[in-house]
Amino acid sequence: MHRYRTHTCGALRPDHAGQDARISGWVHRKRDHGHLLFVDLRDQHGVTQCVADSSSAVFKILDAARPETVLCITGKVVPRSAETVNDKLPTGRIELVAKDAEVLSEAAVLPMQVAGEQEYSEEMRLTYRFLDLRREKMQQNLLLRSAVIASIRRRMWEAGFVEFQTPILTASSPEGARDFLVPSRIHPGKFYALPQAPQQFKQLLMTSGFDRYFQIAPCFRDEDSRADRSPGEFYQLDFEMAFVTQDDVFNTITPVLAGVFEEFGKGRPVTKAPFPRITYADAMLKYGSDKPDLRNPLLVSDVTKAFEGSDFNLFAKNIQKGAVVRAVPAPKSAEQPRSWFDKLNDWARENGAGGLGYVIFGEGMAAKGPIASKLSPERLKMIAETVGVGPGDSVFFACDQEEVAAKFSGLVRTKICDELGLLDKEKFMFCWIVDFPMFERNKDTGQIEFSHNPFSMPQGGMEALTTQDPLTIKAFQYDIVCNGVELSSGAIRNHRPDIMYKAFEIAGYTQADVEARFGGMLNAFKFGAPPHGGSAPGIDRIVMLLADEPNIREVICFPMNQQAMDLMMDAPAELPPEKLRELHIGLRLPPPRKD
């Protein structure tokens, strides 16, 4: 008999009745009847009920074992009588009559319970993550994560991709998020950086002649956390393809993603390939977001014309100053009480808007509401037709400068959808967002900057850069969005040094700047680089969607908390002076807080 187990805790069935078996695992629950004791022993694979009565030699050992004690129990597999079968457990038709028991590891009194549905603060869960991870939901989430990654690997291999690892200690990148830095012992005063993404390396692999590369790549960014953004580090399905157009990239990765979501989506419908493509401009207009949740059926419309020169002075004056009006329909809301509209108005104020104008279309399209009387029948008709509403619907308005109005109308769209319960949650709805602008004007400095990845190829290439207003140039830059979550950004890259110099020149960088910052990659492109492009869907976010978890930390084994601290390992931590000396580092700390 094996030292620890002949079966896992999920394996035994009535077929095994009469056999001697040995199982090892954690004490999940105990039911103590005085002279009869039930112990549920748990491992990754399941739970098995073990039983002993007070005449048994092992009774004392089992009786003394606290929950989460690790036991090895040997005994006879016995079928349960009809009245004692437990249909909730796969092993519920048998039990193990304990003949021998060994404590493999004693458990102290627990700070949090593993069995049961009790909810615990995240602080508690992360401090005792090893206990938290024993719980059923977390086991499921992480097993799902493992299976998703395995499936992605298989699908990528089948699509002809090869997997490589790229450096973790690399150079700081001047664009993008803050880097995590690692001091060099050998080179005083110099630092490595952890990669924000293997961006340049994957482009160099293309230049090295590999046709299709992928990697489940760790990425490090020193940015503040969000529910869908773990601080510090996360994983991407990083991939890149040579000699491809944007369509080739879409056609290659769409079946991978659709396949993974169909495989693990538990029957929830998934957008069929090809995924719809929405231009960035359209997304901002119709959804008020560059990551629209297509499960939300509402569409935003521009109704500036209906308010231009109208008697509703507030909007009319703003329009003269360049503002636009965006409208969000609220189907079948005309019967909502006045308080419903007032509540939404308050909500708008809390979210930084002046308020939320609305018109209610009653029976026969009779318009009601505070601003309805200021709008002529023609204007009201224009609004109803543009927005696509009829009797019984209402329409909400956001009036501001275009960018602000677009963003706020997106918030309103989400809010109205929530209020009216219009979101179809049991779906995965994908889309590509395409035609991102290449450049944008920095609101504070007035400078023209890259709006996304500086390595993206401008649409129209060199000609566009030399002849077009930079702010009108689009890039071969795209995002993939699922249920309002941005899964990844990608692009057809700029593999031409001449076009790169020009693009950077427009963003205010000299040739020397570009060489200093991106010398490695730029140099490589001077020796023959294939046209290439790719993307990098976020693994954690994919698993989060599939697990139906609202928080990305639910699908990460050992995440840091919002303050970027690992409560279990106690990181970050101070270092002894000799270690700092070795790294040529002196501390200049902020003054201590007054107490």
Add this chain to the structure above:
RNA sequence: GGGGGCGUAGUUCAGUUGGUUAGAACGUCGCCCUGUCACGGCGAAGGUCGCGGGUUCGAGUCCCGUCGCUCCCGCCA
């Protein structure tokens, strides 16, 4: 850096208009119980009400400050 929410037993929470000894559940410990599977019954221990200050005859409760956790904004090429 800014805003919202939360902070009471080991844990999750309740705690009325400011008023006697701050409660419940789970967990822990003890006793009883031979068919439970969220076993049950009886009992016990367990509290700096995050911390500091203030108002008051009296503060878990009101005020000010501060710390911690979390969600959001900024940030995230």
